Amino acid sequence: MESLQIVDVVPITRGALLDHVSYFTTQAVQPGAIVSAMLRHRLIHGLVIGVHSAKQLKLNIKSADFNLKKITQVKHRRLFTPEFLDAVYHTAEYFAGPPGPILKQLIPQTILEEHTEIAEPVSASTPNSTYSERFAT
Numbered sequence: 001m002e003s004l005q006i007v008d009v010v011p012i013t014r015g016a017l018l019d020h021v022s023y024f025t026t027q028a029v030q031p032g033a034i035v036s037a038m039l040r041h042r043l044i045h046g047l048v049i050g051v052h053s054a055k056q057l058k059l060n061i062k063s064a065d066f067n068l069k070k071i072t073q074v075k076h077r078r079l080f081t082p083e084f085l086d087a088v089y090h091t092a093e094y095f096a097g098p099p100g101p102i103l104k105q106l107i108p109q110t111i112l113e114e115h116t117e118i119a120e121p122v123s124a125s126t127p128n129s130t131y132s133e134r135f136a137t
Contacts, residue, residue: 003026003053003054003055004024004025004026004053004054004055005024005025005026005029005051005052005053005054006022006023006024006051006052006053006054006068007022007023007024007025007029007035007048007050007051007052007071008020008021008022008048008049008050008051008052009021009022009023009035009037009046009047009048009049009071010046010047010049010098010099010100010103011039011044011045011046011100012034012044012045012046012047012100012103012104012107012112013039013044013045013100013101013104014100014101014104015101018098018100019098019099020049020050021037021039021046022068023035023037023068023069023070023071024054024068024069024070024071025070025071025074027071027074028074028077029048029051029071029074029077030048030051030077030078031048031049031050031051031078031082031085032047032048032078032079032080032081032082032084032085033047033048033074033075033076033077033078033079034046034047034048034074034075034076034079034112035047035048035071035072035073035074035075036071036072036073036075037069037070037071037072038069038072043072045075045112047080047085047103049085075112079111088102088103088106
């Protein structure tokens with residue numbers, strides 16, 4: 001069994017007032033992954049922006065006045081690059097809003113739902129990568 005992790009997730013939904021929400025999981029997940037989880041009694045898609053060991057945050061978890069919910073499903077282990085995440089946060093800062101609605105506008109619903117047919121991205125900062133390698137399907 002894998003260790004318990006606390007995952008920071010940006011809800012990909014309109015009207016999201018929160019910058020991010022925290023969930024727990026035992027599945028392997030990394031920033032840039034797409035997950036499904038419950039938010040206000042609805043199943044939503046979310047973009048993982050941070051992963052922390054539950055051991056490191058044990059005191060914070062125990063003293064919180066709310067319960068963490070479990071991630072329902074990891075839809076794609078790493079769909080977006082760190083550069084994309086940076087661009088989303090710069091856009092959110094520029095327009096003085098949360099990143100969730102920006103993600104909702106940028107990411108087509110088909111990509112969120114048909115996750116199994118999408119290849120993992122290659123970061124633009126990968127040394128010796130060519131244009132065709134970065135954008136190969």
